[in-house]
Amino acid sequence: MMLIAFIGHGAIASHAARRCPDGAEIIAVICRPGREAAARQVMGAPAITEIADLPKRPDLLIDCAGHAGLRAHGLAALRAGIDVLTVSVGALADAELHSDLVEAAEAGQAQLSVASGAIGSLDALSAAAEGGALSVTYTGRKPPLGWRGSWAEEVLDLGALTAAATHFEGSAREAARLYPRNANVAAAVALAGAGLDNTRAVLIADPDATRNIHEVQAEGAFGRFRFEIQGNALPDNPSSSALTAMSVVREIRRRISPIQI
Incomplete structure (x- = not known):
């Protein structure tokens, strides 16, 4: 046990x-x-x-x-x-x-x-990093209200948006500093791959988005890939990713399983 x-x-x-x-x-x-x-x-x-x-x-x-x-x-x-x-x-x-x-x-x-949290592809990124010369961009897109209480409110009128607007573009480290409640995915992507200072992060408020959308694009000696996930929130907390909670359960199960994948 x-x-x-x-x-x-x-x-x-x-x-x-x-x-x-x-x-x-x-x-x-x-x-x-x-x-x-x-x-x-x-x-x-x-x-x-x-x-x-x-x-x-x-x-x-x-x-x-x-x-x-x-x-x-x-x-x-x-x-x-x-x-x-x-x-x-x-x-x-x-x-x-x-x-x-x-x-x-x-x-x-x-x-x-x-924990892998709200994003996938981290295993591929970690493997790709072994080849060096890795270029990675993470793009996070959420409905405007999904950015409420964050740095986005300093640069955008979230309640008045009629089209998608970028409110941050920079390193994953800076994204994590400015958005401590919103940038766990950017940090996970960075730590798995090119590092916090060498991973580009783009954060977007989009009134047409109905879910939180995470996209990872990577290119290096391995080749290139693009990964996108449109995540649902937990029913009892709209600000919490369902996949993040599932990733915790998966990690517990992985640790007690005789065969780990």
Whole structure:
């Protein structure tokens, strides 16, 4: 039996908990102080506020709580020798946090891994990067309201758009810095392939879009490819990707399966 714990009890974590595969047991959920009752009810597991309060040592800690959750609890878990899976890949664009996570993982002889999240093609990108000279562009297109609360509001009147408008074009690292809640996909694409500083990101608000659309174009020694996915949101949270939640379940299943693909 693989023992797992979660950071966070939002839509992604609760989806993964409800669909936790046989062979895995949820032993705890880490939440903010004062949220223990809600976390316990949603996740069906003991709720705690610190790594030190874990009732048992988990084989895997799953971060579904955003950049702050990874910073607050991921470092302590790695130093304690606990492997961590995160959906908060955009946090790795912070060079200081990235360095701290590497140091913590090395100190605890543990590993931080990244869920594939809302995008596919990361395996192909990782393989293509081995050939060098890789050129990668990520394009993220969402309905205008999907960018509400982000940097896009500084450069566009989202409520008045009648045609698609680009509100960011630059490196994946800069996209992750300006859009901490929206740029996990750009960061995942970058880390899998050409790197945060060498991956071009283009972010678009499109009033004709009915879904979040992610596109990856890559060219290198391997050849070239173009990948596009039109993702649905989770029914109980329009801002959370259904595929991101599914990727967490898939990673749990992969780790307990005798054959890994």
